[in-house]
Amino acid sequence: MSGGSKDPPYTSAFIMAVITYLEAIRQALFDEMSADERVFVMGEDVGAYGGAFKVTEGLQDKFGEARVIDTPISEIAIVGSAIGASYMGMRPVCEIQFIDFIACCFDMLTNFAATSRYRNGAGVPIVVRGPCGGGVGGGPFHSLNPESFFLNTPGLKMVEPSTAYDAKGLLKAAIRDDDPVLYFEHKFLYRRIKDEVPDEDYIVPLGKAAVRCEGSDLTIITFGAMVHTALDAAKQLEADGVHAEVLDLRSLAPLDREAILASVAKTSRVLLLYEARRTGGIGGELAAIIAEEAFEYLDAPIMRIASEDAPVPYAPPLEAAFLPTVDKVVEGARKLVEY
Amino acid sequence: MSGGSKDPPYTSAFIMAVITYLEAIRQALFDEMSADERVFVMGEDVGAYGGAFKVTEGLQDKFGEARVIDTPISEIAIVGSAIGASYMGMRPVCEIQFIDFIACCFDMLTNFAATSRYRNGAGVPIVVRGPCGGGVGGGPFHSLNPESFFLNTPGLKMVEPSTAYDAKGLLKAAIRDDDPVLYFEHKFLYRRIKDEVPDEDYIVPLGKAAVRCEGSDLTIITFGAMVHTALDAAKQLEADGVHAEVLDLRSLAPLDREAILASVAKTSRVLLLYEARRTGGIGGELAAIIAEEAFEYLDAPIMRIASEDAPVPYAPPLEAAFLPTVDKVVEGARKLVEY
Amino acid sequence: MTGKSTLNADEWRVADPDRPSDLLAREQLLEMYYFTRLAREVEERLVILFRQSKVIGGLYRSLGQEGESVATAYALQRRDAVLPLIRNMGALMTMGVRPIEIFRQYMAKGTSNSRGRDLNIHIVHMPAPDTHEPVIVGPISMLGDSIPVAAGIAMGARMRNNPRVAMAWIGDGATSTGAFHEGMNFAAVQKIPLVVVAEDNKYAYSTPISQQMAIKRIDERAESYGIAHELVDGNDMLAVYDVAKRMVESARAGHGPQLIGIDTMRMQGHAQHDDARYVPKTLLDEWTAKDPLRRFRQVLIERSIAGDRELDYIDKMAKDYAAREADLAVDEPMPDPATVTRGVYAGDDYAVPRIELVKSPFARVSAGLKTRPTQEEVS
């Protein structure tokens, strides 16, 4: 599975296959476990069952029970023991069955993992990954986008891919990173998104955003599943002659300030699109960076489009009203360019 | 302790006493427990010992062990059982010995307490209070300002007083509120801040900010201990002829958008001052509101002054470098007005 | 006093104090059978709705566990508090939740207790303090969280001088959570009248209990807290009732929390999407032979409590009832999207449909009774 050049970015000379977002995550785990015996996977039902979403399917067959560990229902122990194992030189990848349950180990992550290097120089190279996001009728406890819970805790890194290519490359980068990385995978994308992914080894470096669509009239800054919402909106806007640039953050901590500021400087209008609830979401941090560092470029208010300020509702009509939609983005973008 | 008119705000005809911020919190607990037998206190060492900071001193003597409960070291159980008791009509006030330990019950607060009313109409009238903030050499685990951890969770309310008057009035309002309220008390202020507090019953309503100092050149939006930093800075700036308005948020959720926008409309320049780490802090939400809703009033970038993006260091010279200071605020304000 | 007749309910009342089930009247035994059958039939209907894509989200069966769920809840008084999990359909039926409430929830109807906002059996019933109704607090998905909340409910009820025993169910897997530990320990220290039903159904999702805990008996989870515990054959309904009843009354008498360990088997996958390939066929076969409903039916027949004719009648009654309720719920409206942000905070509440509670066909109409009503006939 692995092998070939270690130099990203891949070129078209590489062997490419169109695979799903989910398969890309699985490949990254296979590759990294094959290449580095220090990498192991732990979590609930990740072994024989292959995980609630089958992300780790086949892993235990290949690498055995010692490296693909089914744990008790104990998120604190999963992350805590991963920290300990990482101290001993291992590279644990923890699965949180639904990312919502990361709330149960919030302390272990923010207080133990995040501060360890700063306090005593003891790095914690762990990855904590799990399915986030709504749109699948998951209800209040299986739909969260938790990035803003962790945004005020230096010492943690956070990523969320929007493509299969990034899903693989970011996970590889996260596993090789020497700091704790929270890797959020959007469950809506698992099987809906497919794209070309090289067989060869590559990484998508942490901290780098990607322009998904060039434009000059406004910038939509987003990530995860909302990238696709933004791209659909951009297509509709294009028909009206509005050229939206779509910036996919990919990394949420650290943020790619250069890419953000460069795009704002170019378009002077910003729409922040994120799937978490509006108030207290990552859009705040983005707005603050822009309002502080790109103020003179701004020709319009910074607009946030996000989910409603409520728990995530279960019924499809409620969830549809709750989530950001292409229509909301198009409408917002029109207002922005008309400002 | 209680009695007299129930109508806020108090007038000068009331009996006033100058008491500390800490004593004001204690008085609120005494008053509410006297007035309402449903109110009770639980937490670690809150009983005979009177709490790590002696906030609950004397409470158990007065109200007995059944209403002032020493718990095991179990933040999940403290908050979880408070939720259950509140379902049965009680009004629990939980003490978290240092607010940093609220990380241990993050799940119970954000997932159980916050969603209960929305999901099934079952309100959770609990208060979770505890000492926050730095400046006292508390180190990485006894100095946090956790408000932004909870800002993306609708269903929770949050307050943090800066004066003794507010400390009492906000706590009374929090206890009487029908929703879960996180009440952060800044430990630096406990015994350093004293002001006039009426003996009579009054509340400071949740969701209302207060202008602490009128000004026309810029607005410093802040809360908690930083209000005093802002006021000191305002005094220095005044000497230079710069008139800073200081807005004390008091409530962090919900935010007083009217007061924020009114002040920005008046001064057109904004300095956001908060003690939490800069990235991912509440300043982001404030910047976003202002950049979206008061954009046309803005004459300068929105500036954030906050703590450094690191765990809270222990050594006094490090902590001094870490925290926002009067000097930093004065310097920032000067830059803003010169913009 | 030790003699025990299997012939009729009245004689049967002269009983072993360790076997409170000896005191159950004929109507009560039939009622337990009815609730168990009803739980199964409600779930069978849910399967149909699931296949018709009318159930939003996952469907969790309690096949094989309906008996313990009913028998534990049956040990409660009507005013007690229950905190069921997804697999405690039997407890909900026993406490009188009208089946339509379940269908509404699973189909996310606007008429449901959560108004389409929350999943499956995440329902809440908060009766006025003076009514003769149970407190019902469904779980949130985060496993274990119910335990501290249950402790708080029983503690709060005691503080309000309106005591209720709280019964909370928990899976083998969920006993590994920190929330379980803190709640159990807190309840023990505070001597809270809490009865925890710990269900060893051999798996937590795909994880066998051997990878969940290094103890052999699930009831030993109570040891670290000084909580009284007992293990029972979970598919023997009267045995379950006996232990549960003693524990409920012990808790009510002020002896603190109790834990009943249930030895049972989850007879299907974790949810409908899970084919449970990881479960050995032999294990399933072994437990199929121990189906609690079939076993209980046999007891009723052996003890001449009822014959096939009466029991078939109950079966049909339950099945028809479940079908009717499902049909009614199917046509109800989905929630109005305009309400999506309503009721996050107090002051903006919009009407929450109260859970409708119903009496079983066996219930004696007598509110004051401490034990279950006993006099109505079934056939």
Add this chain to the structure above:
Amino acid sequence: MTGKSTLNADEWRVADPDRPSDLLAREQLLEMYYFTRLAREVEERLVILFRQSKVIGGLYRSLGQEGESVATAYALQRRDAVLPLIRNMGALMTMGVRPIEIFRQYMAKGTSNSRGRDLNIHIVHMPAPDTHEPVIVGPISMLGDSIPVAAGIAMGARMRNNPRVAMAWIGDGATSTGAFHEGMNFAAVQKIPLVVVAEDNKYAYSTPISQQMAIKRIDERAESYGIAHELVDGNDMLAVYDVAKRMVESARAGHGPQLIGIDTMRMQGHAQHDDARYVPKTLLDEWTAKDPLRRFRQVLIERSIAGDRELDYIDKMAKDYAAREADLAVDEPMPDPATVTRGVYAGDDYAVPRIELVKSPFARVSAGLKTRPTQEEVS
């Protein structure tokens, strides 16, 4: 084989297999005494520094608990891992941490292991895999969190084919946390070589153990996990060593985690600011009579291991050493404020002072030895 002499170390080695302390050589016994005395003297020095306002933040004494702390750690091999708490000064001295490291930490010096960033004994030592040094991971303040981390350390070491037993100390109060539960259970299921030292010192801050748990013996905290456990008189150093040694070797042999319950008493307030008025005087008196250091000294004299002259000499040696180390640390610089944001992430690390490890005056200079060195003389 059952005979046990109290006369000299060599004869004493013919020993009861249940009493590994019988195998301790004279120098080892004196070394244990030395570490215990040193722990006490380091803390006495800290009190002086605290009164001089040179200690930043709180000061936590282990008065009365130094013995158990030394005797448990003494059961480890040098390469094992320790996760001490604030009151395990004895364990740190036993593992060879140079006292100056403690003074630096408490005074938040730039030279300290945490470079003034973290409190008291929150120190970390990660030796290169091939060195003959212990892993030391100080706690974070959140109680209980050390337990899962300790489990992970021992598991990770095993995965790296570089096995180490991990020993983690935990207070009675901290056993009530969810983190403790999850860590213990995980370790049990994974059969991790973890030895947990659970210290019943009668209080958690002001909270008596009766309000912390409804069990009488702290070691029963292990029951729910199927973890082997034993309770020991924590102020009898050799008894503690015996149990700890057996457990460490059992864990090392692959028998999974073990828990040793320590019956002891916190002889001062939670920290220096706490006058501990809530502790009954009679309780303190009772335990004053059982001071572990005094008792151990008596044992050494009774068994003719050493006389007053030698022990006084050790006392003085420890006291002088502590004083010298404190004096050295006092003059060291505070951290440079310009470094405040350095080293949050990898790639921006700035030098972390390695913890200096020292040998005791009793240590035999022999790196390859599995058990403690034994040949040097004290006087």
